[in-house]
Amino acid sequence: MERKELAVKVREVTRKSEVKKLREQDQIPGVLYGRETGSTKIQxxxxxxxxxLSTAAGDNVLLDLKLDNxxxxxxVFKEIQKDPIKGFYLHVDFHTIDLKEKIQVNVPINIEGEPxxxxxGGVxxxxxxxxxxxxxxxxxxxDIVVDVSEVDLNGSINVGDLPLPEGSELITHPDETIMSVVAPEEESTDEESEEAEEDEEEGSE
Structure with a gap:
């Protein structure tokens, strides 16, 4: 788990026009939430x-947030807002944590192997x-690595099959399917039945 230090400033500006100028100056507005800090505006x-955000941990990176005071x-990151079209940062929220208390996070699944x-011939x-x-x-x-090379036709891997890191507990339901391999005949059968229905309609006309 990578841990980084990030310097921020307590933010004085709150008006939309002022916040817009901040962004033009390469300063992203944000808020720091926590038991000790309350709601502190930052940039x-x-x-x-x-x-x-450019580490292997992505937005799960653990940060030491250093204020200018x-x-x-x-x-940890609570929310990151980006422009939906251009992708640049609009706003960021952080949440203080107790390093001795467990938190809930979404971790990417890293698929390895070819089923x-x-x-x-499966899909x-x-x-x-x-x-x-x-x-x-x-x-x-x-991330959590899962090897799918042994998944055969009509086989699947569920969340409960994942090799969790020591000390971790699942929040996602263990019966949820991560991936499966289906026989192509199932798809072709559906296509053939649709074609047959279309032929019958054309014949009746």
Whole structure:
């Protein structure tokens, strides 16, 4: 689990016009939430924010947020808002944490291998790309690796089959399907029945 330091400033400006100017100056507005801090308005340099998010942990990175008033808090990202079209940062929220208390996080699933059912002519279907777990902030994994090479035709892997890191607990229901391999005959049968129905309609006309 990577841990980084991120310097931020307590933010004085709150009006929309002022916040817009902040962004033009490469400063992203945000809020720090926590038991000790309450709701503290902050601003963070865009490039430094990008660097904090550029680790293997992504937005699950554990941060030591250093305020310009001399205070430092361990935090995680609570919410990151981006422009839906251009993708640049609009707003960011942080939440202070107790390093000795477990938190719930979404962790990406890293699929490895080629299902042997695909080599036999099957079609791989992937339903989940991440799973929610509960663990200590210092034990958040960058991802959870699952090997699908032994999944045969009509086989599947569920959330309960995942190799969880020590000390972690599942929040996502264990019966949810991560991936499966279906026989192509099932799809072709459906297509043939549709074609047959179309032929019958044409014949009746």
């Amino acid at each position: 963070v340099n865009r490039r430094e924010l990008f660097d904090a 001399g205070e430092t808090y361990p935090v 042997k059912g695909v080599e036999a 791989a279907q992937y339903q989940l790309r991440e799973v929610e777990i509960e663990c200590l902030p210092t034990q958040i994994p960058d």
